Amino acid sequence: MNYVSTRGKAPVLGFEETMLSGLARDGGLYVPETVPQMSAGDIRALHGLPYEEVAFRVMRPFVADAFDDDTFGSLIENAYRGFGHVARAPLVQLAPGHFLAELFHGPTLAFKDFAMQLIGQMFEEALKRRGDRVTIVGATSGDTGSAAIEAFRGLDAVDVFILYPHGRVSEVQRRQMTTPVEENVHAIALDGHFDDCQARLKDMFNHFEFRDEVRLAGVNSINWGRVLAQVVYYFSSAVALGAPERSVSFTVPTGNFGDIFAGYIAKRMGLPIDKLVVATNQNDILDRCLRSGAYETAGVAPSISPSMDIQVSSNFERALFDAYGRDGAAVAQLMDELKAGGFHVSQGALEKLREDFTSGCASEEETLATIARAHQTMGELLCPHSAVGVKVAEEHLDPAVPMVTLATAHPAKFPDAVERATGIRPPLPERMADLFERPERMTRAENDLGALETLIKDRIPL
Ligand SMILES: Cc1ncc(COP(=O)(O)O)c(C=O)c1O
Numbered sequence: 001m002n003y004v005s006t007r008g009k010a011p012v013l014g015f016e017e018t019m020l021s022g023l024a025r026d027g028g029l030y031v032p033e034t035v036p037q038m039s040a041g042d043i044r045a046l047h048g049l050p051y052e053e054v055a056f057r058v059m060r061p062f063v064a065d066a067f068d069d070d071t072f073g074s075l076i077e078n079a080y081r082g083f084g085h086v087a088r089a090p091l092v093q094l095a096p097g098h099f100l101a102e103l104f105h106g107p108t109l110a111f112k113d114f115a116m117q118l119i120g121q122m123f124e125e126a127l128k129r130r131g132d133r134v135t136i137v138g139a140t141s142g143d144t145g146s147a148a149i150e151a152f153r154g155l156d157a158v159d160v161f162i163l164y165p166h167g168r169v170s171e172v173q174r175r176q177m178t179t180p181v182e183e184n185v186h187a188i189a190l191d192g193h194f195d196d197c198q199a200r201l202k203d204m205f206n207h208f209e210f211r212d213e214v215r216l217a218g219v220n221s222i223n224w225g226r227v228l229a230q231v232v233y234y235f236s237s238a239v240a241l242g243a244p245e246r247s248v249s250f251t252v253p254t255g256n257f258g259d260i261f262a263g264y265i266a267k268r269m270g271l272p273i274d275k276l277v278v279a280t281n282q283n284d285i286l287d288r289c290l291r292s293g294a295y296e297t298a299g300v301a302p303s304i305s306p307s308m309d310i311q312v313s314s315n316f317e318r319a320l321f322d323a324y325g326r327d328g329a330a331v332a333q334l335m336d337e338l339k340a341g342g343f344h345v346s347q348g349a350l351e352k353l354r355e356d357f358t359s360g361c362a363s364e365e366e367t368l369a370t371i372a373r374a375h376q377t378m379g380e381l382l383c384p385h386s387a388v389g390v391k392v393a394e395e396h397l398d399p400a401v402p403m404v405t406l407a408t409a410h411p412a413k414f415p416d417a418v419e420r421a422t423g424i425r426p427p428l429p430e431r432m433a434d435l436f437e438r439p440e441r442m443t444r445a446e447n448d449l450g451a452l453e454t455l456i457k458d459r460i461p462l
């Protein structure tokens with residue numbers, strides 16, 4: 001399968017190169033040239049299969065040029081072995097017609113593990129085959145970083161540097177990043193917010209001399225492999241609720257637009273998805289854009305759902321690429337305008353976006369009230385991100401179509417907000433019960449590209 005850049009000027013690549021190279025060399029994001037189709041029969045045949053088998057069937061066409069079937073099957077088995085629930089992404093019912101997909105049973109308690117555990121396996125296999133090593137740099141608002149560190153810690157062929165916004169992640173998230181003892185793990189506390197971390201990461205990719213010297217690789221949802229692995233739980237959830245005979249809607253707590261874009265890909269592959277609802281917190285740029293067409297950055301306001309405190313939503317570029325009829329030059333123009341503060345989506349492109357996406361947002365008060373109500377009336381302890389999703393989903397329920405809200409993190413990752421709403425401080429699972437006793441190790445850094453590049457070069461074998 002070939003992958004093309006959303007800005008139309010980078011080389012067309014196969015899966016392995018796309019995965020290992022991260023950002024396209026024209027600054028764009030890779031997407032598949034064509035989206036493989038699953039027929040109603042293919043989807044029906046997923047009924048009752050283990051998650052790993054569903055994952056194999058859904059992802060295989062995207063990766064077939066990189067991994068043979070036996071290898072890919074074992075990478076998937078290894079990836080999900082450490083999950084704490086046999087169903088991997090279990091569904092629980094919240095109310096008639098409203099379900100929660102619990103995506104937090106992986107090793108770092110957030111949905112990121114679904115993709116990161118698999119990417120870790122795929123990187124290791126590809127690098128072993130090539131006799132190569134890479135420097136992974138990731139930007140995180142809290143969950144991608146911990147998931148990446150967990151997936152790559154201790155690997156010989158990889159150094160992993162994670163830029164997180166100093167003081168803007170939960171204590172559990174921070175400790176998950178700063179307590180691993182492996183020498184190849186480097187947690188960097190940046191003076192700034194997540195958008196700064198992501199901007200410096202993209203700057204590094206666009207600085208070719210540095211990029212090539214350190215063999216830079218990315219594991220944010222910049223990386224197509226991340227989005228791909230997240231497509232699978234849309235299939236497993238929808239099939240469990242009656243697809244392909246029945247359509248299903250999804251509400252997705254959204255920040256960088258990677259998770260909901262995976263739902264869009266599932267729909268393009270043939271999964272009968274009715275609505276894809278973008279749920280934002282008070283940093284509601286995506287909700288405002290889908291309503292008005294204006295994508296205008298305002299300052300990031302720290303919230304109780306910090307992983308979604310994002311204004312420059314990386315994967316929205318992938319949705320715009322399709323909405324603009326795959327016109328890379330038009331996307332490049334919008335991204336230039338974004339650097340100056342924002343852009344307006346054309347009427348035609350906005351209508352295209354609205355064919356697939358709708359949206360809503362939740363204030364801080366509404367998020368807390370939803371956590372409290374879900375606990376009292378539904379018996380479910382929600383993390384604040386999932387609560388944003390549930391609140392917005394409730395505004396989009398349709399008696400004829402089941403709604404699945406993605407529960408993207410475990411409540412124990414955000415104990416302060418959960419305790420504020422319910423009086424209950426959710427405990428960490430046994431295997432990480434000593435997280436608060438482990439010594440921390442991190443480097444403070446200024447929001448400065450040159451300084452960050454020097455720091456990275458000083459720490460890796462060149
Ligand atoms: C817990 C949690 N929920 C939701 C999101 C938003 O997901 P996305 O960035 O893919 O839109 C994130 C961050 O990515 C997250 O960490």
Ligand SMILES: N[C@@H](CCOP(=O)(O)O)C(=O)O
Nearest residue numbers: 140141142143144220221307
């Ligand atoms: N919320 C994310 C932000 C980065 O998103 P990604 O999906 O592009 O890696 C986080 O937890 O870091």
